[in-house]
Amino acid sequence: MIQNYFKIAWRNLTKHKVFSFINITGLAVGLATTMLILLWVKEEVSVNRFHANYDRIYSVMENQANGAEVATFSSVPMPAAATIKQDIPEVEQATRISWGESRLFTVQDKAFVEPGLYVDLDFLTIFSFPLLQGSTNLALNEPNTIVLSEKLATRYFGNEDPVGKIIRVSQKLDYKVVGVLKDVPANSTLKFDWLMPMTDYIRDNQMNGDSWENNNIRTAVLLKPGAEPGKVNEKIKNLIGQHNSDSRNITLFLHAASDWYLRNDFKNGEFTGGGRITYVRLFSIVAIFVLLIACINFMNLSTARATQRAKEVGVRKVAGADKHALVWQFLGESMLLTVFAGALAVVVVATVLPLFNDLLSKQIQVDWQNSTYIGIYLGTLLITSLLAGLYPAFVLSGYQPVSVLKGGRTQLGGGTVRIRQSLVVMQFTLSILLIIGTMVVYQQVSFIRNKNLGYNKDNVLWFSTDDLNNKRYELAHSEFGKVPGVESVTVANTVFNGPTNRENGLRWPGKADDDKTLFAVINGDRDMLPTMGLQLKDGRNFSSTFGTDSTSIIINEEAARRMNLKDPVGTPVEFGENWKGTIIGVVKDFHLSSIHSPIEPTVITYQPQYTWVTFVRLDGQNVPVALSKLEETYKSLLPGYPFEYHFLDQEFDKIYKSEMQIGQLANWFSVLAVFISCLGLFGLASFTVERRTKEIGVRKVLGASILSVFTMISREFVVLVLIALGLAAYPAWYLMNDWLSKFAYQVEISWWVFAGAGLLSVGVALLTVSFQSVKAALMNPVKSLRTE
C-alpha cells in the first residue's frame, strides 16, 4: 500500500511540474532560510558558552548615581578584584582584565602590532582558554612574561619551541614567553592574541594599583559552586564607598557571563535584560514566519488542486478506501515533497553559508554528520510536512464519491476557498510586516550614518602615536603638518568613538554639593577644533599666544546646560587638588559615543602631552600619495613601528555594524518571504484561471474585453494583498517603534513607509498574477467552452 502511495505521489510530482516546482522551491527556500536563521541563533546563543565555568563567571559592574540619574559602567577600581576575592567567601577567584591593548612585537626582523590583554593570574583558571604549553599556575606569575596564542607563536617562532624565547615589546621591554594558548574561539567576547601580567599594565601606565579613586579596570570573578549571586551583590554593593568616602554614590554588582553578549542593556542602573537578544528573538520569529509562509503555499496549492484529484479520491473510496487511508496517503505525499525540499535546502545552505558568514562576519560551520543536527532537521521536516499536509489531507479525503464521480469534476465549497484566501492574507501580512520592518531599519541605519555628529568625520584618519605625543609633540605635530595633502593635525586621548575618560571632579561656582555629573574629558591641542570640524559657538579656541591655555578648557553646549551656566565663557573651574583654570569657549554639541546614547557633557583640555592618538585631516585630493607620505614621516619618527591608520568614517560604520547587518539580514529575509509568497500566488492564480476557464469563455462570448477579464482575475488577489496591508500596518508600526526606542536619536515612521510597502506588495502580486490573468484574458472562448 505504502508503495502504491509513493508511486502515485511520485507520478503526481513528475506530472504536474509547475506545481511541484513551486512547492519544492518554496519549501526549500523556506527551509533553507529557517536553517540559516537557526544556525545564526545557535551561534549567537553559544557565545561564551565554551567556558567550563560559564554559569559561575560574572563581571563586576558599577552604577554611578548622580541625583536621580544612574549610569552603568564596566570599570571598577584596581584593588576591587583582590579585595572581593579575599573578603567575600562566595568568590573563588578574581581577575582584572585590561581594555584590549595593541603592542608592537619585534622578534628579529619580524615586527607587528598585536592585540592582547593584561590580566591577573586567576584569568586562566576562571576562563577556559586552554594552555597548550606552560602551566596555568605559573604563567603570568612574574613581570615581563607573556603567554601567546598558537597563531602568534607560529608567526614569530615557526616550528621552534616558543617557551623561553624573548619578544621585544614596544621597542622597550623584553618579554619571556611562558606559555602558548589555543587560539581564542570566534564565539568569545574576550578577544586577544597575548596575555601579560596586570602588574606590568599598572607599571607601564604609572597607575596606582591600590587607589579606590579611579574606576579604570574591568574585573571578573568566579563564584564557588552553589553560591548565590544575589548574596554576593549585597556584600559588594557598597565596597567602593567603604574604601573611599567620596564615592558613596557608586555601587557594585555582578553581571553574569551568560548575559555579557546577549543581555547587556542597563537603563538608569537597572538591568533591562535587553540587548542583542532582541534580535535573536526577532529572527527566531522571522524563521518561523518564513517556514509558515512556505507551508501555506503547500496547503493552498494542494487544496486548489483538489478539484483535479477529486476523481482519484472518489475512485479510491469506491474501491474500499476509508478516510484514514486517504489522510495517510496525502500526508505521505506532503512528506515526500518535504523530503525533496529538505534535501534541496541542505544543498542551498551548504552553498550559501560562506556568503552568509561573510555578510554577518561569522564563522558558522555545520557539522553535517552530527546526529543531533540530523535529528532536529528530520524533526523539523516532519513538523513541516504535517503542518503543510494535514489540512489538504483532510480536505481531500473528505470528498464524497457520489458527488465527484458522476461528472468527474467538482467545485470546492465556499469554506475552503475562504480558508485559502485567509491563508494568502496571512502570508502577505507576514511578508508586509517584514517589508515595513526592513524599510524602517534601512531608514534608521541611513539616518545614523548621515546624522550630523557635530564633527566632520570625512577625510579624517587617525593612527596611534603612543608616547611620541608626550615626548616630542611639537616635532611630530609640525612634521605631520608638513605632509602635502594634510590640512591640519591634532592629537587626542580618544578615537572619538571608542573608550573615553570620564571625570566627576570638576568644580565651578554654584555647583551643588551632591552633583556628581560625569564629564567626558578629551585631551587635545589648539588644532582640535579645526581638525575635527567642531564648531565654536561662543568664546575662542586654544591658542599658542595665550601662555596659560594649558589650564583653559572648552566645553560643549550639553556641559554648559548641566553646569547651569548661562554665559559660561570666563567661568573659573577647578579640578583635583591644584588645577585651576577658565572656560574659554563653548562648542556646539557633538557625539562622542554611539547614537544609541544621548550626547554627553564634554570638556576639552589643552593637554597634548597626555594623548596617544594623532588625527589628520586630508584635503581629499590625492589620498594615496598623502598616505604614503604620512607613512614615511611616521616611520622616521617611530622607527620599527608599522603604520596602521584608520579612517574615522569607516571606524564609525563599524559601531553600527550590528545594525547594518541586522538591516541586511532583514532585507534578505523579506525578499525571500515575498518571493515565496509570490510563488504561491502564482500557483493559485493558475488554478483560479483553470477553475474559471468556462466563466471566462462565457464572459468573452458575451462581449467582455481583454482588459476586463484581466482586471477580474487580478482584482481577486490584489484585494487580498490590500487586506494583508491593513492587518500588518499596526503591528509593524508598534514593533518598529519599539525597536527605534532603543536609539537615543531615531527616525519617525512616516505614512509613506506603509504606502511604499503596500505599493510594493500590490505591485509584485499584480506582476505575479498578471502572467496568468493575461493568459486567461487571451484565451479563445470557443476552445475553453468546448473543453467544458
Add this chain to the structure above:
Amino acid sequence: MLRTTNLQKVFTTEEVETTALNGIDMEIKDGEFVAIMGPSGCGKSTLLNILGLLDNPSEGVYDFYGTDVSKMSERQRAQIRKGNIGFVFQSFNLIDELTVYENVELPLLYLKTPPNERKDRVEAALTRMNMMHRRNHFPQQLSGGQQQRTAIARAVVATPKTILADEPTGNLDSKNGEEVMNLLRQLNEGGTTIIMVTHSPYDAGFAHRIVNLFDGKIVTEKVHV
C-alpha cells in the same frame, strides 16, 4: 438479497428541496441482472448510489444481505463496500497516475490481500478482460473500450457479490459497448448480481428485469423470460 422499503432521498440546498427518490420498494435476488431505466433526472443514479452504499437514503430501510445499512456512517459503509460491491462508471473513472495493473490492484490493496494472491487475482481479472497485454499502460494510452474493460476488471477483482454499473456503455461506440455488455452477462452467468442504470433499451435487453423510474418512483417493472 437486497431489499429497499419506502426509500426516500431528498436533496436540500439553500433555496430548493428536490425529491430524487420517493418511496422505492424493490427487491433484488442473488444472481439477478436488473436494469434501471428512465428519463434524465428521474433518480436512477441516486438509487444506484444508495444501493451501492455510496450514499444514505433520507428515509426508509435498505437491507443489504440481512443488515440495515440505511443509517450507517460513511466509515461503516466503506467497510461493507470493500469486497462486496464493484462499480462500473460511464466515464470509467480510472486513476490517471496509475497503470492498468495498478488500477485493478487497488481494491485488493484496501482489502490487504497478500501480495502473491493479489498478483494472481489481478492477472486473472486482466486475462479475463483481455487486458493483460496492456497491463503496464496508463489510462490515457487506452481506447474507451479498453478503459472500460479495465474498470470492469477492477470491479470484479475482489470477486464482489454485486456489481453496480452506471451507464457502462454511455461513452463507448456500439462495438465496444456490445463487448462490455457481453462481459457483464458472463459475470452474471457466473453468479454475480448486476444492477445497471442505462438509457439504452438494447443494453437493458441483457437484463432479467427492467425497472422503470419516473420522478423518483417505480412506474413499471418488466421481467424478461
